[in-house]
Amino acid sequence: MIHSKRPLASIESSPMPEPSCRSVAIIGLGLLGGSVAFAIRRRWPSVRLTACARSPETREFALDRSIVDEVFETPAAAAEGCDLAVIATPVNRIASLAQALAGQFPELTLTDVGSTKGGLVRELAGTASAKQFVPAHPIAGSEKSGAEHARADLFDDKPIVITPSGEELPQHITAATEFWRATGGRIVTMPAEQHDATLALTSHLPHLLSSLAARQITREMLALVGNGWLDTTRVAAGDADLWTAIVSENRDAILSAIEQSRSDLDTLQTIVHQGDDAALRTWLDTAKQIRQSAQT
Template sequence: MPQSSLKSPGHFDTICIVGVGLIGGSLAAAVKQRQLAARIIGVGRNLPRLQSAQQAGLIDDCLVDLSAAAAESDLIVFCTPVDKIVTGVREAAAHCRPGTLMTDGGSTKGAICAAVSGSLPADVHFVGAHPLAGSEKQGFEHANADLYQDRICVVTPHNDSDPTAVSQVSAFWRQVGMTVIEMSPEEHDNILAETSHVPHLVASALAATLRDETRPLTSSGFRDTTRIAAGDEHLWAAIFQGNKTAMLAGLDQFETQLRELRGAIERDDTETLVQSLRAARVKRETLE
């Protein structure tokens, strides 16, 4: 496809955001704040919720018909659960105008990028992305125009991705305030299993151990450690299943570490226990 049919970065007439929750709503707020589009269409299954987001000033129009929205859009961003993205991309692509760009905010990339690759019209482009920003809170009511500011967005082009489309999608994420890092979908999934997906599963497992009778004695330590377990269970179940191989490898690594700590306690091995806790503390301090 001639490169001239692709939109110049920052000159989108219409941006469509599919899924106007916390992530999609914050993206809409960031686009409006930075004047990156003349019009924002919100797409979802719940029309009253979309209308409320419109009344809140996050979006300009709302539709439950993705195909109709796709026909009017220059850029489409999928902020839906990861198990809905491929179906959405394919449905939208059939109705897109030549030169339309599509990207997403999904927390897994390998399966999505592989499924979309080679399945779209030659003049419609999808470039996977994962903005590393969010919250355990849900709904557009918690939208924040600065949610993406100074955070990292991982852009994950596939083997057949159009270089111009990759450049323009990267430019879009930069324009909402993010630092863009490019890597393969597979590398992304391996890293995010370690830094996001396994930690969420561990936090959920810890929260599940809490008994009703001990709840009054929880304090900041338990709440801080389990905060992310308050995330949407359907969304996270889809993430775990969508990144199964890397998740299982990460859980093996975590279980090895847990067994070492347990063994040190069982053996009354204070030296090993202190060394392990010190190593963990030093790593945690580097995150501040």
């Protein structure tokens, strides 16, 4: 365990109401975990922050940047004495960590940042941890990974989706909701399966299509790419291990989204093959209107 060298002074914001939790553990200090810490520092400066990070370099960096007050090598050490813990690891590790932490700390409120929810809810169903664990997904991020890219404003006015299983005790729902609101996000509640089907179309398939577009280009062509290609393929620069885990966890919904896209691509192919410019204009205009209606 290492102690922070100095208090954080670089992030300022208007104060929030006094938090009900006094100490928060963050299990995993990547982009999202680090950003959670910075956001809570900004809104709840009195809350003690601990973290677990596997890499010695990450632990040193977290303290040099005053992301947390203390950092540990194990999740249990980080969560000791805390009121709430955020699991900010790849999605395929969340369930086992939730069960382990719930077994050691039966009063601890648990939540996460994972972008898939159905499998997680099913895996924890009927276990003691389901009473403590409040599944959450902050819809914010970047193609960049690592605590060095963490930002205090990452969640500002972004949706924070909570997908209750129905087994959670009320006090844990209240604590997790208050916590996520303090990061600056907007709370949205929906069933886990609805979340996964929606994210397959709004996030997971777009990432795969971005990667598909990137794969079409040879190195010799890179000298000729413009901003359109760079914008379209930006998320293809994301962490491959992270996205492999996401696809594995949300496989069925993503396959359904792929089939939906295949049908639309077939329609586009027919339009282009037939030289139907009027239909193409309508097809493109529909996409344009949807994109312009999106929140930025």
